[in-house]
Structure formats: C-alpha cells, structure tokens
Amino acid sequence: MLVAAFASFGLAVAVSSFGTLLYYTVTNLSALRLNKQQRMFPKALAVAGLVGCLGLAFSLAPEIVEIGILILVAGLAYRMVRLRVNNFKRVAT
Numbered sequence: 001m002l003v004a005a006f007a008s009f010g011l012a013v014a015v016s017s018f019g020t021l022l023y024y025t026v027t028n029l030s031a032l033r034l035n036k037q038q039r040m041f042p043k044a045l046a047v048a049g050l051v052g053c054l055g056l057a058f059s060l061a062p063e064i065v066e067i068g069i070l071i072l073v074a075g076l077a078y079r080m081v082r083l084r085v086n087n088f089k090r091v092a093t
Contacts, residue, residue, distance in 0.1 A: 003067065011067075014060060018068035021057035025050060 004012045031039070031046035058065060 003071070011064070014064045015067050015071070018057055018060055018064055019071070021053045022068070022072065025053040025057065028053060 003015050028046045028050035032043060032050070
C-alpha cells in the first residue's frame with residue numbers, strides 16, 4: 001500500500017508484478033506437493049511454472065526485486081509478531 005501511495009505508477013506496477021510472480025511461485029510449489037490422485041496436470045508443468053515464475057521475478061530490475069523482498073520480509077515479520085502475540089494471549093488466559 002505504501003508503494004502505491006508514494007511511488008510512481010511504473011514502480012508500483014513493477015513491484016506488484018514481482019509480488020504476483022512470487023504468489024504464482026508458491027502456487028506451483030503447492031502443485032508439486034499434491035499426490036498423483038489430486039494432480040490435474042503433469043508434475044513437469046508445475047516445475048516449468050516454478051522455474052518460469054522465479055526466472056521472470058528475478059529478471060526484473062534489481063531495485064524492484066529489492067523492494068519486493070523488503071515488502072515480503074516486512075510481511076513475514078508482521079505475521080510472526082502477530083502469531084507470538086496471539087500465542088502469548090492464549091497462554092496468559
């Protein structure tokens with residue numbers, strides 16, 4: 001949200017593209033974890049999607065990748081803090 005509010009439109013779109021490619025990277029990783037009965041498509045397609053998404057994500061300009069990774073790390077840190085706070089509240093009650 002901060003990128004969209006304070007950065008140029010082009011930068012916001014590029015960072016959003018990085019995030020979208022990471023999202024689809026996770027989707028392809030999830031597809032690889034499916035067992036044979038759950039899978040709709042060959043495993044090779046998920047591998048190709050994974051490699052393609054990572055390749056495209058990290059072929060963006062270095063500053064875009066850096067901003068995207070910083071946003072990812074900030075989000076993960078926020079989640080870890082929230083989980084710890086919620087666990088602390090459960091233990092305290």
